[in-house]
Amino acid sequence: xxxxxxxxxxxxxxxxxxxxxxxxxxxxxxxxxxxxxxxxxxxxxxxxxxxxxxxxxxxxxxxxxxxxxxxxxxxxxxxxxxxxxxxxxxxxxxxxxxxxxxxxxxxxxxxxxxxxxxxxxxxxxxxxxxxxxxxxxxxxxxxxxxxxxxxxxxxxxxxxxxxxxxxxxxxxxxxxxxxxxxxxxxxxxxxxxxxxxxxxxxxxxxxxxxxxxxxxxxxxxxxxxxxxxxxxxxxxxxxxxxxxxxxxxxxxxxxxxxx
Amino acid sequence: xxxxxxxxxxxxxxxxxxxxxxxxxxxxxxxxxxxxxxxxxxxxxxxxxxxxxxxxxxxxxxxxxxxxxxxxxxxxxxxxxxxxxxxxxxxxxxxxxxxxxxxxxxxxxxxxxxxxxxxxxxxxxxxxxxxxxxxxxxxxxxxxxxxxxxxxxxxxxxxxxxxxxxxxxxxxxxxxxxxxxxxxxxxxxxxxxxxxxxxxxxxxxxxxxxxxxxxxxxxxxxxxxxxxxxxxxxxxxxxxxxxxxxxxxxxxxxxxxxxxxxxxxxxxxxxxxxxxxxxxxxxxxxxxxxxxxxxxxxxxxxxxxxxxxxxxxxxxxxx
Numbered sequence: 307x308x309x310x311x312x313x314x315x316x317x318x319x320x321x322x323x324x325x326x327x328x329x330x331x332x333x334x335x336x337x338x339x340x341x342x343x344x345x346x347x348x349x350x351x352x353x354x355x356x357x358x359x360x361x362x363x364x365x366x367x368x369x370x371x372x373x374x375x376x377x378x379x380x381x382x383x384x385x386x387x388x389x390x391x392x393x394x395x396x397x398x399x400x401x402x403x404x405x406x407x408x409x410x411x412x413x414x415x416x417x418x419x420x421x422x423x424x425x426x427x428x429x430x431x432x433x434x435x436x437x438x439x440x441x442x443x444x445x446x447x448x449x450x451x452x453x454x455x456x457x458x459x460x461x462x463x464x465x466x467x468x469x470x471x472x473x474x475x476x477x478x479x480x481x482x483x484x485x486x487x488x489x490x491x492x493x494x495x496x497x498x499x500x501x502x503x504x505x506x507x508x509x510x511x512x513x514x515x516x517x518x519x520x521x522x523x524x525x526x527x528x529x530x531x532x533x534x535x536x537x538x539x540x541x542x543x544x545x546x547x548x549x550x551x552x553x554x555x556x557x558x559x560x561x562x563x564x565x
Numbered sequence: 566x567x568x569x570x571x572x573x574x575x576x577x578x579x580x581x582x583x584x585x586x587x588x589x590x591x592x593x594x595x596x597x598x599x600x601x602x603x604x605x606x607x608x609x610x611x612x613x614x615x616x617x618x619x620x621x622x623x624x625x626x627x628x629x630x631x632x633x634x635x636x637x638x639x640x641x642x643x644x645x646x647x648x649x650x651x652x653x654x655x656x657x658x659x660x661x662x663x664x665x666x667x668x669x670x671x672x673x674x675x676x677x678x679x680x681x682x683x684x685x686x687x688x689x690x691x692x693x694x695x696x697x698x699x700x701x702x703x704x705x706x707x708x709x710x711x712x713x714x715x716x717x718x719x720x721x722x723x724x725x726x727x728x729x730x731x732x733x734x735x736x737x738x739x740x741x742x743x744x745x746x747x748x749x750x751x752x753x754x755x756x757x758x759x760x761x762x763x764x765x766x767x768x769x770x771x772x773x774x775x776x777x778x779x780x781x782x783x784x785x786x787x788x789x790x791x792x793x794x795x796x797x798x799x800x801x802x803x804x805x806x807x808x809x810x811x812x813x814x815x816x817x818x819x820x821x822x823x824x825x826x827x828x829x830x831x832x833x834x835x836x837x838x839x840x841x842x843x844x845x846x847x848x849x850x851x852x853x854x855x856x857x858x859x860x861x862x863x864x865x866x867x868x869x870x871x872x873x874x875x876x877x878x879x880x881x882x883x884x
Contacts, residue, residue, distance in 0.1 A: 319771075323701060332698070402679075403671060425663070430697055432679045433658075437667030446635060446744040449664045462748065467660045468814055473633070474748035488802030526676030532697055532704040534853070541847060541863030548870055552878035555846065558862055559790070562844055564765060564823055565882055 307479075308363045309352045310413050312423035312435070313381060314342040315374045319428070329531050330399075341377045344424025348485040350492040351454065352422050353385045363387050367412050369397060369405055375508060382503035383495030389506065394513040396520035402430075404523035406438035411516035413443055420461075421482040425450045436484035447482040448475050452489045570651035570712075571600040572642055573614055573622075574661060580610050580617075583657040585724035587717060588618035590684060591655060592725065594691070599623060601645040603638055603739075605631035611733045619729025623648065627740035632747040638665045639672065641739045646673075648736065651712055653691070658716045666716045676708035682721040699832050700855040720837065758809040760795055765823045768795035768812055768839070772828020772849065772868055776805035782872050783827060789879040795819070795839075797829045813838035828868050831856030848872065 317323060318338035326333045341349070349366065356362040366381040367390040368374040378389035392408055400408075413421055421440070426433035433449075440447035451463040452472065459479060464472040466486045477483075495503070513520060544554045559565045569591040573584040584600070591598045598620040602611040611624040625641035642665070646654065654669075656662045658680050670677035678693035685692045693706040693715055708715075760766055767790060769783045779794070787794045795817075796810040812819055814837040824842035829835060831847075831854055839845070840859045847860035848868050857863045864871055 317698075323698060325702070332702075401676070402667070403674075403676075406667075406671060428699060431695075431699065433663050434667035434670070434677060434679050437664060438671035441668040441671035447664075447668070448745065450660060464751065465660060465664075466815055467750070469818070470752070470808065470816065472751040473660070474751060476746040476748055478744060487798065488804075491804065526709045527678060528707045528709075530692065530705045530707050532702045535696075535700075535703045535855075535858075538858055541845075541857045541860035543852075543857075543863045543865060548866070548874045549878070551864055551866070551871065552874040555862075555864070555875050556878045556882045558844075558846065559823065559879065560882070562823055564790070565879065 307355065307359065307361070307420060308365065308416065308418045309355065309420045309422060310416055310418040311345070311349045311352045311364060311366045311381070311386065312409055312421065312439070313345045313349065313366055313368045313377055314424070314427045315339045315368060315370050315377045316342045316427055316429040319343075325532065325534070329533065330529050331532065339373060339377070341380060342424050342427045344426055344428070344485055344487055346424075346492045347487055347489045348422040348424050348483070349381055349384065349386070350490045351485060353493065354490065356385065365390065365416055365418070367392065367409065369393065369400075369408060378508055379503050380495060382506045382508070383500040384493055385499060387506065389508040391508065391510045392516065393510065394520075396513050396523060399525060399528070400523060401525035401527035402432050402434035403438055403527075404525050406435050406442055407523050408513070408516060408518060409435070409439050410442040411518055412511075413439070415516070419480045421445075423482075423484055425484040425486055436482060440482035443480075443482070445480045445482055446477045447484070448477060449484045450486045451483050452486050454483060568597040568599065568649060568651045569594060569653045569655060570645055570649050571598065572654065572656045573600050573602045574657055574659060575602070575604050575607060575610055580613050581657070582724050583659065583717075583719040584614065585618060585726070586719065586722040587655045587657060588725035589722040590717060591653075594653070594684060594686060599645070599649045599651065601625060601642065603630055603641045605629075608733070615731030615733050616729060617727065618725055619727060619731040621649075622731055622733045624733050624735045625739040626735065629740045629743065633661050633664075634743040634745050634747055635664055635668065636743040636745065637739070637741065639669055640741060641736065642669055643672075644736050644739055646712065654712055654714045656714065656716045658718045662716045666714055670714050673712070675712055675714060676710050677714040677716070678706045678708050679716045681715045681717050684715060696833060699830070701853070718833070758793070758807070760793055760812060760817045760819045763793040763819065763821050765790050765792035765825070766795045766812070766819055766821045766839075766842075767792045767825040767827065768797060768829060769800060769827045770797040770829030771799045773800070779806065782869060785876040786825070786827075786872050786879070789876045789883070790823075790825075792823075792825070797835050798832070826856050826860070827872060829856055830854045831859065
């Protein structure tokens with residue numbers, strides 16, 4: 307089986323995010339990046355399939371400038387076999403459909419049996435690329451899965467619904483799955499893995515290499531502006547020393563009749 | 566605004582509240598509003614939507630649509646689009662919306678704004694407002710071409726409550742095969758940790774840094790207040806606490822008399838689960854954390870200093 311795992315590099319969870327001067331994105335020149343959390347679970351699931359069947363090939367792909375190579379190396383260190391970086395100036399500010407079209411070109415060229423990726427990304431939170439990619443490839447998909455198992459060539463997956471309910475669905479291969487967080491326990495790259503990763507192939511491809519023109523991936527969705535949400539009334543902030551704050555806290559709990 | 570098509574949803578046999586919220590949003594934009602109800606034997610739900618929301622309600626009713634499946638839904642929505650030629654299609658941001666909306670946009674090669682909380686007319690165009698970076702920022706999006714799709718966060722608008730006289734029109738040819746096969750809905754066995762009846766809940770988030778701190782730092786405050794302990798999703802995802810502690814859209818929806826959020830930034834999925842609490846106190850080191858927007862009272866500071874002081878003060882007050 308050949309699995310394509312789509313990874314997005316996003317600002318690190320603990321990065322302090324500031325707006326870029328043009329107000330269309332964050333200032334991302336001097337912050338740390340990491341693999342999108344949801345995508346880590348997708349990668350781990352692919353590696354677990356490979357653990358069970360070592361004939362499995364896991365190819366990781368990421369769209370972004372050269373900084374994404376570091377995330378791809380991390381994925382190779384965890385156990386992926388090959389990495390592909392896609393970058394082109396024509397992809398700057400690309401919308402979800404443009405990203406999906408670029409990934410579709412890779413998935414077609416690689417003739418993969420299964421595509422795994424996260425349900426959404428922690429930066430834009432669009433949750434669109436997975437289902438779009440499946441539609442472009444003409445394969446079925448399931449979103450927000452928390453488990454998958456192979457049942458005689460069909461995948462049986464659990465999709466997370468609301469309030470703790472799960473929907474069990476069966477899909478034929480090839481198909482695409484998007485992972486919910488918490489679906490498995492994500493491994494760390496071992497030292498040996500990191501050493502081996504340096505020798506694993508990492509190919510960089512442009513839109514032209516994928517047979518796509520900039521026009522073919524023109525964005526229909528544009529971010530006009532991002533901004534700090536207007537503050538509502540907000541909370542009454544308790545101030546003072548730690549003990550003063552604690553006394554005020556006790557006062558509030560007493561007012562509620564709970565103490 | 567020419568015409569909006571609302572893709573309705575049925576939850577546990579009932580018309581979903583989120584569908585009536587889409588009606589409110591569509592009616593504010595003006596223009597004609599049509600809706601779609603998909604299912605098997607759901608004519609009564611379509612009639613209900615016609616009475617409550619008005620306009621034309623298209624009914625895609627077929628035995629193969631008894632449970633959600635991607636292919637059946639996509640087929641039904643495309644039929645409705647062919648029939649109504651809407652310029653805007655509204656779908657709720659729910660597990661069904663997540664599954665079908667992106668695929669539909671790709672199939673139609675049209676623009677989509679997802680997880681929208683507001684749609685503002687701007688002359689002839691529309692601006693789609695949504696959260697980004699886990700609610701740290703808001704974004705205004707422009708979407709070109711027609712039709713356009715927007716998925717809308719449940720709870721972003723009030724549910725429409727008119728007394729209307731809409732009509733139901735049955736769509737033909739909506740049944741058929743599906744590549745994905747529905748097996749069953751599994752409801753997680755009820756855990757022993759029911760937060761829905763708790764008077765006081767103290768929840769911990771990623772700010773507690775490691776699982777041991779729930780016992781060492783959070784628990785003394787939980788016990789001093791006679792509260793129940795809750796947690797945010799990242800804590801449960803990391804395996805620090807079992808799922809039965811999770812408060813949020815995919816965990817328990819709670820409304821205690823007092824909710825204390827410790828080291829929780831306030832991702833939307835958590836806020837959905839606790840914003841109806843009677844009183845909310847949030848403790849976080851980041852003064853800009855979204856949790857302070859829903860909290861009544863906030864403490865900005867290092868939880869490792871603040872929480873033990875709170876626990877000690879509550880204990881002392883009890884005598």
